[in-house]
Amino acid sequence: MRTKAAILVETSKPLIIDELDIPPLHPGQVLVEIKYSGVCHTQLLEVKGLRGKDEFLPHCLGHEGSGMVIEVGKNVKKVKPGDFVILSWMKGIGENVNSAVYDWKGKKVNAGAITTFSNHAVISENRLTLASKNISLKEAALIGCAMPTGLGTIFNTTSAKPGQSIAIFGCGGIGLSAIQGAKIAGCVPIIAVDINPSKLLIAKELGATHTIDASKQDPIKTIQEITSLDFAIEASGSSIAMNQAILSVKNQGGTVVIAGNAPHGTFLSIDPKQFNLGKKILGTWGGDNDPDSHFPKYSKLLEFKYFNTQPFTKNIYSLDNIEKALDDLEKGKVLRPLIDMTIG
Numbered sequence: 001m002r003t004k005a006a007i008l009v010e011t012s013k014p015l016i017i018d019e020l021d022i023p024p025l026h027p028g029q030v031l032v033e034i035k036y037s038g039v040c041h042t043q044l045l046e047v048k049g050l051r052g053k054d055e056f057l058p059h060c061l062g063h064e065g066s067g068m069v070i071e072v073g074k075n076v077k078k079v080k081p082g083d084f085v086i087l088s089w090m091k092g093i094g095e096n097v098n099s100a101v102y103d104w105k106g107k108k109v110n111a112g113a114i115t116t117f118s119n120h121a122v123i124s125e126n127r128l129t130l131a132s133k134n135i136s137l138k139e140a141a142l143i144g145c146a147m148p149t150g151l152g153t154i155f156n157t158t159s160a161k162p163g164q165s166i167a168i169f170g171c172g173g174i175g176l177s178a179i180q181g182a183k184i185a186g187c188v189p190i191i192a193v194d195i196n197p198s199k200l201l202i203a204k205e206l207g208a209t210h211t212i213d214a215s216k217q218d219p220i221k222t223i224q225e226i227t228s229l230d231f232a233i234e235a236s237g238s239s240i241a242m243n244q245a246i247l248s249v250k251n252q253g254g255t256v257v258i259a260g261n262a263p264h265g266t267f268l269s270i271d272p273k274q275f276n277l278g279k280k281i282l283g284t285w286g287g288d289n290d291p292d293s294h295f296p297k298y299s300k301l302l303e304f305k306y307f308n309t310q311p312f313t314k315n316i317y318s319l320d321n322i323e324k325a326l327d328d329l330e331k332g333k334v335l336r337p338l339i340d341m342t343i344g
């Protein structure tokens with residue numbers, strides 16, 4: 001069986017769209033017909049070669065999506081053919097199988113445990129979660145990356161409580177999900193910081209009580225005028241914003257979570273006094289989620305409209321047009337491109 005895929009052959013060059021031969025399934029692998037795939041900054045960094053030396057070229061890409069199970073390999077118990085699934089790089093229960101290797105006219109094309117920029121993909125069982133029947137597959141695709149990272153950063157990493165104050169640096173997919181999570185958690189005030197006015201407008205619509213354009217105002221000073229800040233979430237991947245987040249939280253108990261993905265080679269220099277002041281600086285593994293228990297809960301937030309998916313689902317592209325999706329994401333023209341595999 002063959003499938004159409006977007007292949008990264010050389011970094012900083014356009015992806016090549018071509019047919020690949022799908023290999024027979026190994027134990028623990030699942031063949032999925034992809035319906036939707038998200039596109040995020042991780043793939044932008046990969047395509048640009050900004051994640052360090054890429055030893056796997058040529059390879060497939062993508063790590064969040066939704067689809068239908070076509071075939072399962074030996075030992076797979078979690079899903080069966082016909083099931084609708086969420087695809088995510090976050091590891092859940094099930095077999096962990098590292099890579100699928102496709103055949104491209106006699107050449108090998110690598111893929112990780114999960115890839116989604118193709119009509120079909122061979123995916124490790126533990127990267128699949130059953131999708132709720134009460135939400136669309138378009139919405140289910142969102143539960144693979146930025147949305148659970150943003151929500152998990154609030155619910156799992158910080159455990160923020162009602163009445164606690166929070167600032168979100170960077171209003172992309174992770175940041176806007178964190179803002180919605182902070183609203184659900186009852187945080188107040190919720191301060192959104194970005195340098196893109198259109199993203200700040202969306203932040204306000206989604207629950208930010210205050211917005212700060214960091215290209216015009218000093219976010220540290222402005223935040224300190226608004227509140228004594230309990231939490232700061234850094235979701236832009238900029239080392240400048242990371243330092244601003246650290247300096248913004250209150251002494252004795254202020255907590256910063258670094259959730260943004262910085263380009264390879266970025267370093268952060270922190271005045272150690274910030275630690276002596278009793279601030280906590282935390283990392284997060286994509287919001288510290290356990291997909292099998294957390295994704296069904298996030299699905300309910302979508303189902304009952306506690307989470308507004310509209311800003312994340314309105315920019316749809318075909319697989320053939322994936323270069324434009326990457327370009328629009330890089331230029332900040334769109335918040336979250338979604339690839340609809342059913343469009344020719």
Ligand SMILES: [Zn+2]
Pocket residue numbers: 039040041042063064145146
């Ligand atoms: Zn992602």
